[in-house]
Amino acid sequence: MIMLNSLVKDNIKNLLPYKVEEYADIIKLDANENNNAAYLLNKKLGRAIMELEINKYPDSDCTELRDMLAEELNLDTCQIVVGCGSDQLISLIMNAFIGDGDKMLTHIPTFGIYKIAAQIAGGTTIEVPLNEDFSFDLNSFVEAMEKEKPKVIFLTNPNNPTGNIIPKEQITKIVQLSKGIVVVDEAYYEFYGESVIDLVNKYENLIVLRTLSKAYGLAGARVGYGVASKRLTDILYRIKPPYNVASLSQLAAKICLMNKEILHDTVREIVEEREKMIDLLEKIPDLKIFKSHANFVLCKLDDARGVYDYLLDNKVLVRYFGEKGPLANCLRISIGTKEENEQVVGLLKNLM
Numbered sequence: 001m002i003m004l005n006s007l008v009k010d011n012i013k014n015l016l017p018y019k020v021e022e023y024a025d026i027i028k029l030d031a032n033e034n035n036n037a038a039y040l041l042n043k044k045l046g047r048a049i050m051e052l053e054i055n056k057y058p059d060s061d062c063t064e065l066r067d068m069l070a071e072e073l074n075l076d077t078c079q080i081v082v083g084c085g086s087d088q089l090i091s092l093i094m095n096a097f098i099g100d101g102d103k104m105l106t107h108i109p110t111f112g113i114y115k116i117a118a119q120i121a122g123g124t125t126i127e128v129p130l131n132e133d134f135s136f137d138l139n140s141f142v143e144a145m146e147k148e149k150p151k152v153i154f155l156t157n158p159n160n161p162t163g164n165i166i167p168k169e170q171i172t173k174i175v176q177l178s179k180g181i182v183v184v185d186e187a188y189y190e191f192y193g194e195s196v197i198d199l200v201n202k203y204e205n206l207i208v209l210r211t212l213s214k215a216y217g218l219a220g221a222r223v224g225y226g227v228a229s230k231r232l233t234d235i236l237y238r239i240k241p242p243y244n245v246a247s248l249s250q251l252a253a254k255i256c257l258m259n260k261e262i263l264h265d266t267v268r269e270i271v272e273e274r275e276k277m278i279d280l281l282e283k284i285p286d287l288k289i290f291k292s293h294a295n296f297v298l299c300k301l302d303d304a305r306g307v308y309d310y311l312l313d314n315k316v317l318v319r320y321f322g323e324k325g326p327l328a329n330c331l332r333i334s335i336g337t338k339e340e341n342e343q344v345v346g347l348l349k350n351l352m
């Protein structure tokens with residue numbers, strides 16, 4: 001028998017599979033999808049698929065899609081890289097810049113994939129805690145930068161799963177001080193409205209990540225993109241797998257961008273619903289709610305596990321973060337449709 005485990009690279013020996021539970025017939029508020037956008041573009045997509053040459057490989061570099069994005073962002077097409085979800089771009093960045101023993105610096109809590117991708121690339125992650133209210137601690141972050149000299153920095157703005165933001169002038173300061181690459185993940189930008197994309201022409205070490213999975217309601221298509229200086233995107237193109245975005249997904253993304261106004265309406269609704277949800281949840285005793293700039297809210301309760309199970313028993317799936325660490329006893333609830341949100345708030349009120 002071949003000892004498969006002994007063949008596995010040391011840095012990934014202790015990794016566990018990234019498990020995502022699937023439930024049938026459930027109100028799904030665990031993954032920050034846009035439930036308001038469901039089926040809105042399916043008819044248009046269905047018609048366009050009739051013309052699609054699925055027997056051919058897709059456009060390897062997503063040229064048409066990048067042209068559309070470049071025009072919208074007033075940048076050059078060569079400054080954009082499209083990935084199979086922004087997850088793939090996170091891996092590309094790590095694989096391009098992080099090698100054995102190299103350091104990646106980020107804040108904690110944040111999106112868990114950065115740390116996993118850094119580990120797969122052979123690097124180590126240094127985590128600077130957010131303040132107790134989950135606001136960003138610039139001084140500690142800059143101190144860690146000076147001490148650790150990371151090759152790559154990841155900032156998430158707005159942050160997942162806390163919903164907090166990092167003010168633009170603080171991000172700018174970090175980019176200016178960094179001798180490495182600074183990635184600003186703007187997966188939830190559309191629910192917030194402030195971006196640092198305009199800085200990519202000023203700072204060659206800055207890359208901004210965006211996704212069509214959230215506001216654009218296209219999580220199933222897996223399309224994300226990175227925006228940076230030409231010199232930086234040139235490096236990413238050296239390791240980008242060919243044909244990495246399926247033709248079906250490119251088509252869905254282009255239809256999405258051509259029909260932005262429909263989706264903008266859903267973003268507006270979600271932001272309104274988020275504020276309504278925060279107001280309602282604030283009234284529930286023993287539940288602490290954090291201000292959010294994204295399409296979800298984070299709350300802290302005494303018995304988060306019990307509440308999670310109770311919601312699940314009532315066919316509502318939210319995200320639970322366990323009993324340890326900075327997110328102990330926290331639940332993250334994605335903002336769904338008006339009816340879905342009313343149902344969650346009703347269930348929580350019954351309980352308290």
Ligand code: PMP
Pocket residue numbers: 031032084085086087088111156159160185187210211212213219222223224
């Ligand atoms: N960044 C952040 C902050 C996220 O929350 C997510 C999805 N949960 C992603 C990136 C990945 O998005 P996708 O791969 O769907 O583009």
